[in-house]
Amino acid sequence: MNAPVHFDPALDAYSTPLDQIDVSNPRLFQDDVYYPYFERLRREDPVHYRKDGMYGSFWSVTKFKDIMTVETHPEIYSSEAKLGGISITDRPMEFRRSSFISMDPPRHDEQRKVVSPIVAPGNLNNMSSVIRERVCKVLDGLPRGETFDWVERVSIELTTLMLTTLFDFPIEERSKLTYWSDCATADVNAGGVVDSEQKRLEILGEALRTFTGLWHERAARPAGFDLISMLAHSEATKNLVNDPAEFLGNLVLLIVGGNDTTRNSMTGGLWALCKHPAEYQKLRDNPSLIPSMVPEIIRWQSPIVHMRRTAVADTELGGKQIKAGDKVVMWYISGNRDEDSIDRPDAFIIDRARPRHHLSFGFGVHRCVGNRLAEMQLIILWEEILKRFPRIELVAEPRRIYSNFIHGIAEMKVCIPA
Amino acid sequence: MPKITYIEHNGTAHEIQVPVGKTVMHGAVDNNVPGIDADCGGECACATCHVYIDAAWLDRIGLPTAGSNEASMLSFAAVTQSDSRLSCQIDVTDALDGLVVRMPEGQH
Numbered sequence: 212m213n214a215p216v217h218f219d220p221a222l223d224a225y226s227t228p229l230d231q232i233d234v235s236n237p238r239l240f241q242d243d244v245y246y247p248y249f250e251r252l253r254r255e256d257p258v259h260y261r262k263d264g265m266y267g268s269f270w271s272v273t274k275f276k277d278i279m280t281v282e283t284h285p286e287i288y289s290s291e292a293k294l295g296g297i298s299i300t301d302r303p304m305e306f307r308r309s310s311f312i313s314m315d316p317p318r319h320d321e322q323r324k325v326v327s328p329i330v331a332p333g334n335l336n337n338m339s340s341v342i343r344e345r346v347c348k349v350l351d352g353l354p355r356g357e358t359f360d361w362v363e364r365v366s367i368e369l370t371t372l373m374l375t376t377l378f379d380f381p382i383e384e385r386s387k388l389t390y391w392s393d394c395a396t397a398d399v400n401a402g403g404v405v406d407s408e409q410k411r412l413e414i415l416g417e418a419l420r421t422f423t424g425l426w427h428e429r430a431a432r433p434a435g436f437d438l439i440s441m442l443a444h445s446e447a448t449k450n451l452v453n454d455p456a457e458f459l460g461n462l463v464l465l466i467v468g469g470n471d472t473t474r475n476s477m478t479g480g481l482w483a484l485c486k487h488p489a490e491y492q493k494l495r496d497n498p499s500l501i502p503s504m505v506p507e508i509i510r511w512q513s514p515i516v517h518m519r520r521t522a523v524a525d526t527e528l529g530g531k532q533i534k535a536g537d538k539v540v541m542w543y544i545s546g547n548r549d550e551d552s553i554d555r556p557d558a559f560i561i562d563r564a565r566p567r568h569h570l571s572f573g574f575g576v577h578r579c580v581g582n583r584l585a586e587m588q589l590i591i592l593w594e595e596i597l598k599r600f601p602r603i604e605l606v607a608e609p610r611r612i613y614s615n616f617i618h619g620i621a622e623m624k625v626c627i628p629a
Numbered sequence: 630m631p632k633i634t635y636i637e638h639n640g641t642a643h644e645i646q647v648p649v650g651k652t653v654m655h656g657a658v659d660n661n662v663p664g665i666d667a668d669c670g671g672e673c674a675c676a677t678c679h680v681y682i683d684a685a686w687l688d689r690i691g692l693p694t695a696g697s698n699e700a701s702m703l704s705f706a707a708v709t710q711s712d713s714r715l716s717c718q719i720d721v722t723d724a725l726d727g728l729v730v731r732m733p734e735g736q737h
Binding site: 279282283314320323327328330331332333335356502565567568573574575576578580583 | 640647666668669670672673674676679698701702704707708733734735736
């Protein structure tokens, strides 16, 4: 009789021939077993070439410093949509939508500058009271002494409400934003609704129609301080609505950027604290650690698993010869565990000396435009949690999504003791 | 050692002796001066060590050259002014003894 097979990821990671390791397999992230594969690459082959992997042939950049090199040389490592954009998935040409994240300077700079004022310090201050009010309401509505899904009740609800503010989107229709966001990033092999690029485009077509309506409404009114109004009234983007593919590209960027990432940090942070009770206790004893805990949560979660570039010139990276046209993947989730750049990287420590020194927001010209807003939401959430709940208990391990791009948690059952 | 004065957005001033060869950013970070985050560690890749150069020093320090990485990163920083620089791109020399920089709103 066969004993149940026990899969040991460390054994597999270190016994697989190096050139056969494929860190693009979304199962590694869904099953939360990716760690030893990246550990081996960082030690033995930090700039690693995988020929004919699940997502084609690509270079994996796994160390913090090498990722920084790629980030700071957009003239060599392009984000251009037509070359493949920012994700390891090579979509058919007709589905490659441009947006400012998948553009290089100088066009990238012009479009990004239009939306960045929404997260300027003064405006963040204005938004903080609205955010706190909502956080209080959501937390006060949570059940005591019964199991519920933290993702649905807290993380999705709060981040979707945030999106309604950023877009001035009808609040009663907010679940559409979550749906579009999830459809935009879904892996077509994940077994969900989006099983082809055509299907994805059909669903996102509804988003495009809805936002085109909002655009015309806002363009006809004086400039307001929401993202659609800002795009409609700015010189660099005032004709964006006439280029539906690029309009949709930018919408998807702003919806996903403002949603998925913070959602998963809201869940991942609670998971990290539940798995590290001594740190959770440290936090309860000293809530003034929240501002340094939040960037540590964002490092720990690494909400974006990777970003992709395409080399447009021959170059050298970590001793390897990269050729023009090669696909180069920066694994943020690995760089964030690089012991040469981060002290005790495999430990979750809420009072690090330099907690912001992590890759989760990217670096260089494409660095996350909303990074301070994301931090602010998480800070307010944890301030209000600590005021209310001495502890929140993990009932079951989180259920994770099948994706090598979004480090996502679909469900996490928790209980707040009565 | 050259002395540099860092003035927080709220007006609090910090006088720091910074060794020659370090950057203006390191002078603040190594001494826990609030208002300069330097998330990227000095790679000119995050624009969180943004400072305003005191008028008396602007000629000597200069502005970033057009098209440089620094100019590009600064163009995404919030609340920039005509005297904005990224402090990780300014090397400390004896000639900078007495330099005064101010920090913008929004850096920690």
